[in-house]
Amino acid sequence: MEDTLTVFNASKYCNVSSKTIINWMETGHIKTHHTVGGHRRIKRSDLEIFMRSQGIPIPAEEDEGARKKILVVDDDLIIVESIVQALEEDEFNYEVISASDGFEAGLQVNHFNPDLLILDIMMPDIKGYEVCKKIKTNDKTKNTKIIVLSAYLDDEKFAQMKEHGADVCFSKPLTLAKLKNEVAKLLGLKKEEGES
Secondary structure (H helix, E strand, C coil), rough: CCCCCCCCHHHHHHHHHHHHHHHHCCCCCCCEEEECCEEEEEEHHHHHHHHHHCCCCCCCCCHHCCCHHHHHHHHCHHHHHHHHHHCCCCCCEEEEEEEEEEHHHHHHHHHHCEEEEECCCCCCCCHHHHHHHHHHCCCCCCCCCCEEECCCCCCHHHHHCCCCCCCCCECCCCHHHHHHHHHHHCCCCCCCCCCC
């Protein structure tokens, strides 16, 4: 897998601010590319070439294998951007990508194999029940945790979503703090309230 970094991860790697990394990208000092969702990414190898040329120390290798992967599926780019950014800057250093329609989401589930899926089920081409069922009945993806977001579902519909495999259902709008907390709990990175 190509080792790519977000702006935030690159800033931690170089021990500079995100704004500095963005300045370096915009002035062409660091090679950069964009994801389908429009997020900036940097290859670690490109960043390290730049760091060596500038005399910036390269940190010792960390265990990257433990990073949890999250796929955010929503056709509202502002919501996607805020969720992706909040999760990327979280203490658990998630690897986060996004998809803006059902087709792209299907491709990303197979290709990226996320540990957790955040799914807005009110998108025009997405049938939430089917997506949840498909993921939970496929051997490769059955352990993927699913958080369903919707502005329009009532408790009965949420109960049906859970029957089809959703782990948690939330009504929009939802605070990012609450979402981040739930993500960490579902991925086993945070204990349930009340556990010691």
